[in-house]
Amino acid sequence: AVSLTPPSFGNKQVTKKAKDKLKVGVSLSTLSNPFFVSLRNGINDVAKKNGTTTEVFDAQNDSSKQSSDIEDLIQKKVDVIIINPVDSDAIVPAVKDANNAGIPVIACDRGSNGGKLLTTVASDNVKAGQMAADYMKSKLPKNAPVAVLEGTPGADAAIQRGKGFDQHAKNYLKVITKQSADFDRAKGLSTMENVLQAHSDIQGVFAQNDEMALGAVKAINNPSMVVVSIDGEPQGLTAVKQGKISGDIAQSPKVEGELAIKAAYKHYEGKKVAKNIASPIHLVTKENVDQYR
Amino acid sequence: MEIDMQHISKSFGPNVVLKDVNFSVTGGEVHALMGENGAGKSTMMNILTGLLEPNGGVIKVDGQETHFANALEAEQHGIAFIHQEMNNFVEMPVLDNMFLNKEIKSRWGFIDNDKMKALANASLDRLGMKVNLERPIGELSVGQQQMIEIAKSLMTDAKVIIMDEPTAALTENEIQKLFTVIKSLKAQGVGIIYISHRMEELFAISDRVTVMRDGLTINTYKTAETNVQQIVHDMVGRDLGDFYPDRNPKFGDTMIKVNGLTSRGVFKDISFAVRSGEILAFSGLMGAGRTEIMRAIFGIDKLDAGTIEINGETVQISNPNEAIAHNVGFLTEDRKSEGLILDDSIADNIDLPSIDGFTKHGLIDRKADREFVELLMKRLTVKATSADEEAGSLSGGNQQKVVLAKWVGSGSQVLILDEPTRGVDVGAKREIYDLMNELTDRGTAIIMVSSDLDEVLGFSDNIAVVYEGQLMGIVPTATASQESVMTLATGGER
Amino acid sequence: MDKQTEAKTKFNFGDFYAKLGPLVALIVLIILVSILNFSFLDPLNLLNLLRQVSINALIAFGMEFVILTGGIDLSVGSILALSGAFTAQLVLMGVPAFFAFLIGMVTGGIFGALNGILIAYGKAAPFIATLATQTIFRGATYVFTNGNPITGAKMSSNFGFQFFGQGYLFGIPFPVYIMVLFYILAYVLLHRTTFGRKTYALGGNPRAAFVAGVKNNKMIIWVYTLAGFLSATAGMILTSRLASAQPDAGVAYEMDAIAAVVLGGTSLAGGKGKMFGTLIGALIIGVLNNGMNLLGISSFYQQIVKGIVILVAVLLDRKQAKK
Amino acid sequence: MDKQTEAKTKFNFGDFYAKLGPLVALIVLIILVSILNFSFLDPLNLLNLLRQVSINALIAFGMEFVILTGGIDLSVGSILALSGAFTAQLVLMGVPAFFAFLIGMVTGGIFGALNGILIAYGKAAPFIATLATQTIFRGATYVFTNGNPITGAKMSSNFGFQFFGQGYLFGIPFPVYIMVLFYILAYVLLHRTTFGRKTYALGGNPRAAFVAGVKNNKMIIWVYTLAGFLSATAGMILTSRLASAQPDAGVAYEMDAIAAVVLGGTSLAGGKGKMFGTLIGALIIGVLNNGMNLLGISSFYQQIVKGIVILVAVLLDRKQAKK
Ligand SMILES: Nc1ncnc2c1ncn2[C@@H]1O[C@H](COP(=O)(O)OP(=O)(O)OP(=O)(O)O)[C@@H](O)[C@H]1O
Ligand SMILES: Nc1ncnc2c1ncn2[C@@H]1O[C@H](COP(=O)(O)OP(=O)(O)OP(=O)(O)O)[C@@H](O)[C@H]1O
């Protein structure tokens, strides 16, 4: 009578299904960040082209809502669930629920630290942080004072990007302040104003996403300030073009979404899907920005 | 039981209320405590029952110096307190109200409703009352609530019962029932402390009277050995002369005339007129519907039918704002909940209905406003340190004057006064009558709703009597008598 | 007054809603959703739904007491997160799950008591006191977790720990049992004991309660303690369900709990309401969330629909009008 | 309760705080921050600070009126976002900046009026009514923007549009002028006109106000309209400042505005408070945020400190005790 699995589910293991018969469930961490709107668009565009039905839920950055959303997707008997976790640990039980229901799970942009995944489509956040540090190093003298605008405390992306940046920045750049601006543009602006006030000498800013960078550049008057950020969302790239952001480690949320749903197709064609699908990241600067816009 | 309060003193901040007051009560007697509004009667009782801490003095119970930590403790020692302000939880059922914080519990620690019901009913029976104990108490009339408050005190096996203005909201019939109960309690050796502003009552039931003024005990008499004049003199510190000033009205044009006012289920087909200079009193039993009629005229409640003419013109009044625009004023029966903003200053209360008249270039003309307020305060002799004092800190009589000032100031030509002297001491009452005289001399038409038959007969020009939502008749005061009004008020023939 | 009451008795929608409205609203909602998507009535979905509801319901039970006293508790979500983090840390340190839960719940009660003390003795308005502690407890959670979720093998391999939020007993999710158990306890406490009476009294007329010898301050502290305790209990379910303690768990949960209480017919002014109503209120919100997901309504529109449903329910319940 | 009132009277700190406390608290805070980090007093920082404060201050001015009537408005942040999105869209469509702003502000006023109607005629409790519209307006913003920020060349190249939030006049940021202008208007409206007097009366005792001829429903609608209008004005600054309208702009801004009002000594029970206090309250929050950033306090601890400051200020202001 006591168990960790729900009462019997009709485990119907299907291996082949036509694209226009597929029902794809998508659980996104939040739709109030353009990054994930692009990701959703990537999924939906491909789905539309192929006549696939999608069911998109927005967890509003709440792990518990996300687990409810996934329960509801399981209930709707979708054929595959693409999960963009709010948190890679907290998602595990929900992934297991899907596993129990025999529904394949694809993690997208962020991984799951447990459960069985069909594949993980993601760009490497640690690497992105490292690339940001490397680019900044190439632009600044040794021991140049820099500031970091961190993402939402506890968010996977914030932790890993911070980790990557620190690994490569240490012994060269002098990180004199780290402040959280919650991945938010308005907060990026006011935090940057205050940071500049306290440390007028800083020469570089690493913003852990474009939204914060776009806020921060509004506070910066010094044209030689080196602003580096991560995401490559359209407005971020525009800022690169204008020279406000010096370097942007572009992920391609749209491509991530496309890769994720294509992995689902592959699975239902009966083919094997690789455990990890790397979504490319590139350093975008003024020189090469036009390639990416 | 014998209670002896000696040399009690008490101040609230700078406000010294009690300087040196002595008061005692013995089992089997009714001891009345008299004094003006704000004399400190309720304060004395709050001190006795542990609700307030005295600054000085001792309380002896059966010779033993005693100090109760709270009202519950006092009650457990046999002192029950029927408060002046009803302490009810209007949303809660009658039963829950009666047993609050002294619920009877079953073996398992759960509340035992059946046992409580039996006890409550037994106590209500003594007062000859039948009430649905499940009903929210707020749905009962104020009088019924007051009776329940009394029933509550009867449940406690009290040896001393404090009754602080218990009859303010009771009908004649209910008052008589209360008096019967008091007599039987007396016979059982229960001591009763009785506080009231109604002189006739204390002569009807008390054995002793203590009068207090200016924080001191003025005198204690055996009731049989004193008279009204003496007590009034002690209370206000001077002779008042006639209780009711003379009326010498000069009637002018009809100021307000209503025709066929009806509010379904509340009152029906009410028609009357009041002339300039006239006081038309509205008499009737409590719950007859007088307040409702006035509220409807003033636009607070909706009318189902009927017309209102003011100064000969038919008007539409759908909210108080429009009534005020037609120079109607309304002193509500409950000054705390509808008459005053207790947290606001006297000034802000007085000028509220008139404030739109004090704007210059869209801004308030503060100088003119202040002059206006001060004039009114002086005219109505509001006792306060300044116009900026909070209305809530005034005594009842002075609060009433502030509400009056508000309506005098707004230029009311028709002034509706609902129970203008309820809970007001004799001195202040007299001042209110004088003011009403002055207003009518200047041509104001006054409608005075009053449940005090003495007052109706003693200070009005005509009397309208309402019974169960119907106007039974309007009689000239000069030809009216207690009997004739009561006959109409109880539905007797017209 | 009798005449007016009489005039009213014909059919008073407000009164009707207060008594049966929430239940009727729930039933209407269920019928609607079932018609539009039949799989709503699938027993498994209903079990899922109940599990989803359990967290909000537990918080709402505590919130009901708080609101009945005329107060409000905005810190419940932060208490949930902080006590969840404590428990997770304890489990990682090897403390048996049962004790870790117990300690977490008691800690939640202590945080609640802190709210109570600020309100009772500090005389701070409940809204602002708990707004401040919301921030403080949330900050403390970030400090304690250093901003990272707390998780580890000791948690994901601990059966007892996982069972609390993820387990099934006779095919029914364990959190559902917890919700039912605490509903019964809360119901009895509110409607069958003197503690409940005093809760109503405090909200109905605090002065009168004081005069009647109710120890207002003590009551306030207990009521907020209870709210803290129940939020922490919800936190235990969440932590176990996610097998991880999130530093930002429970953000804005106070709003859903308050909505549940109000949808259940309890007046925000205090003194008036029923525990049953709150349960129904929590279920309405749960059915709404689950139903809209099943119907595939976009998350943007979900917010609009949810707001409108709350609004309609509250407009029907015009009892506040009398205040 | 009486026993407590009594004990206080000798030196009534509460009374003192209500009159001068917020100002003293602000000065102490400024001195403290300046000592710890000298660059705080840099004129440029002070100008920045004022600009940062302007958004919260504008919302708080409106909130002050609402709270004085005994209400609350939780929807201000959503109104800010929705009207900001409208304005941005209008600018993109080629509407001159001036008119786009005007329309945005008026739209905000209309949303506020909607709140007012629900509260006045619907008799919904302000807390729950504006909680519902918070969700509804936010959902509408997402629907309107489709979840994406609204931005474009027409915005970033439009001088008038950018000037409102980003511009300088005689070296002082333009939003500071807007804040000062609206402070003066709000001050005069509250303290020098009959509208203000009626606002106080409504909060002090709505029934007595009604009997004294105040049109309660009309007043309520106007007060919430004003709050909506001022929130939208703040939204204009934010949208212009970021040269983009964010769908999630203004989330939780109501809390900072309420905190500013309460820090300024206004009682949440209504009827009591001053516009000057609210300005000071907004400055306290601004100095706190700016100062803690300057001092490099980690964002985790910032939350704790902010909560404690609010708590301390409120505990000093025990005026609520009387209620
Ligand atoms: N809790 C309190 N705080 C401050 N002042 C108080 C308090 N209670 C009573 N007072 C003041 O003490 C004085 C006496 O009030 P009390 O209620 O005892 O008068 P009373 O004789 O009962 O008058 P009434 O006949 O109007 O009931 C009044 O001036 C009143 O304002
Ligand atoms: N707030 C209320 N709710 C319900 N019924 C009420 C209310 N107020 C008055 N009533 C009812 O309306 C009728 C008229 O009461 P009203 O107060 O007008 O009588 P009255 O003659 O003025 O007596 P009183 O001296 O008690 O005010 C009564 O039947 C009363 O029970």
Ligand SMILES: O[C@@H]1[C@H](O)[C@H](O)CO[C@H]1O
């Ligand atoms: O990669 C995404 C984006 O950077 C976003 O801005 C925050 O969350 C991360 O996961």
Ligand SMILES: [Mg+2]
């Ligand atoms: Mg008294």
Ligand SMILES: [Mg+2]
């Ligand atoms: Mg009456």
